[in-house]
Amino acid sequence: MSTIYIARNKDVAARKLGGEMMIMSGRDSTLFSLNQTATAIWQAADGVTPLADIVTGKLCAEFDVDPAVALRDAEELVAGLEEHGILKVSNAPIVDAQ
Amino acid sequence: MIAATAQDVVVEIGSMPILVRTTSPEFVEILEKRYGVYVNPTAKPVFKFEVEIVSSASLSGAIDPDEDLSVRFEQGRWVLERGDFHAELDSDLRHGRIRQTAAPYAIDAAFRIVHSLILAKQGGLLVHSASVVRNGRAFLFAGVSGAGKTTISRLAPADATLLTDEISYIRREGDGYIAFGTPFSGELAQHGDKVRAPLAAVYLLRQGPENRIDPISEADAVRAVMESVLFFAHDTELVGHVFDSVCNLVQTVPVRRLTFVPDSRIWELIG
Structure with missing residues (x-):
C-alpha cells in the first residue's frame, strides 16, 4: 500500500473544549466531534508525516493498540474525515499544509 | 418634475445604529x-442602507417572505436575496442598497443579516432565544420552537425586563x-426594552415534569448554542468566526440545561 500523507483542511475551525476536539466545517457549517484517536491524528496531520508514522509514533505510543489494527482503523478514519472536508489526504507530502 | 426628497431613519439595535435612507x-x-x-435620530450610524421602494411586480421571483433566503459573497460584495427583497452590501459592511416593497418584513430580515455579519467579525452573536434582565443581570433562554422561549418570558416576575422573546443580541x-x-x-x-445588561447565564430550555437546572459539558453547550445561532452566510471565514465566538461564549458564560414546568416558580431558580 502506498504511503498516505494527511493535512488539516484550512477551511475548518477547530477548538478543544473539555477534552473534546470540535471541528466546524466552513464548507457547510457542519459540526463534528473527534474522539481521542481522531484528535491525535488530527493534531499530527502536518502534511509531511506519513500516516503510518503517526500511527506508530502517536497512537501506538499513547494508546494500547495493535499497530496493524491501528493503521487499518486510521486509514478508515482519515477516509471519513476527508469525505467531510476535514482532512486532505494524498499519496505525496502536502507541502502547503502549514 | 420635482425630485423626491430623501429622508433618513436611524435604527439603533445593540448599540449599532443603521441609517435607512428612503424617498418614500x-x-x-x-x-x-x-x-x-x-429609532434614534442622534446616533452616529455604522452602516447606511439606501432603500428603493418598488412594486412587487418589479422584483424578480415570487413575493414570498418565506422563500429561501440567500446570502452570498460574490464579486467583492454581499448579495442578499429573498422573494421580497434584493440587497447588496459593500465588502467592508458599511453601506448597502436594498430594493423592496413598502413593507417592514424585508428590511427586518436585512437588518438581522447585516447585524449578524458585522457581529460575526466582532465576536458577537444573534441567537434564536429569549432574553430577560433581572437584578441587573441578563439571562438568555435558547431552544427550538416550542421549547418555551415565549412561555418563560411570560412567566418572568414583574421586576424583570424583557429584552426579546425571539432573537437575542449579544x-x-x-x-x-x-x-x-x-x-x-x-x-x-412586543418590542424588547431598549436596555443592556451583562449576560449572566445561558439556559437551554426544555419543558418537563419538574423545575431543575443541570450542568452540561462545554462541548454539548457549543453544539446546542450553535444550533440556535442565527447565521445566514455560507462563508468559510465568517463560519469560523461564529464558531470561535460560540466557543468563547461557552467558556465565559455558564451554560446550563433548564428543565421547567410552565409556572412562575422556575424564576426562583434562575435569579
Whole structure:
C-alpha cells in the first residue's frame, strides 16, 4: 500500500473544549466531534508525516493498540474525515499544509 | 418634475445604529412604527442602507417572505436575496442598497443579516432565544420552537425586563458579554426594552415534569448554542468566526440545561 500523507483542511475551525476536539466545517457549517484517536491524528496531520508514522509514533505510543489494527482503523478514519472536508489526504507530502 | 426628497431613519439595535435612507414618506412611517424606541435620530450610524421602494411586480421571483433566503459573497460584495427583497452590501459592511416593497418584513430580515455579519467579525452573536434582565443581570433562554422561549418570558416576575422573546443580541465587551434589547419579537409581538445588561447565564430550555437546572459539558453547550445561532452566510471565514465566538461564549458564560414546568416558580431558580 502506498504511503498516505494527511493535512488539516484550512477551511475548518477547530477548538478543544473539555477534552473534546470540535471541528466546524466552513464548507457547510457542519459540526463534528473527534474522539481521542481522531484528535491525535488530527493534531499530527502536518502534511509531511506519513500516516503510518503517526500511527506508530502517536497512537501506538499513547494508546494500547495493535499497530496493524491501528493503521487499518486510521486509514478508515482519515477516509471519513476527508469525505467531510476535514482532512486532505494524498499519496505525496502536502507541502502547503502549514 | 420635482425630485423626491430623501429622508433618513436611524435604527439603533445593540448599540449599532443603521441609517435607512428612503424617498418614500410611507416607508418612513412604516419604519418609525415598526422600530419605535429603537429609532434614534442622534446616533452616529455604522452602516447606511439606501432603500428603493418598488412594486412587487418589479422584483424578480415570487413575493414570498418565506422563500429561501440567500446570502452570498460574490464579486467583492454581499448579495442578499429573498422573494421580497434584493440587497447588496459593500465588502467592508458599511453601506448597502436594498430594493423592496413598502413593507417592514424585508428590511427586518436585512437588518438581522447585516447585524449578524458585522457581529460575526466582532465576536458577537444573534441567537434564536429569549432574553430577560433581572437584578441587573441578563439571562438568555435558547431552544427550538416550542421549547418555551415565549412561555418563560411570560412567566418572568414583574421586576424583570424583557429584552426579546425571539432573537437575542449579544456582544463581547471586556471579559464578558452584554445582552441588548431588540425589536425582534416572537409570539409576544412586543418590542424588547431598549436596555443592556451583562449576560449572566445561558439556559437551554426544555419543558418537563419538574423545575431543575443541570450542568452540561462545554462541548454539548457549543453544539446546542450553535444550533440556535442565527447565521445566514455560507462563508468559510465568517463560519469560523461564529464558531470561535460560540466557543468563547461557552467558556465565559455558564451554560446550563433548564428543565421547567410552565409556572412562575422556575424564576426562583434562575435569579
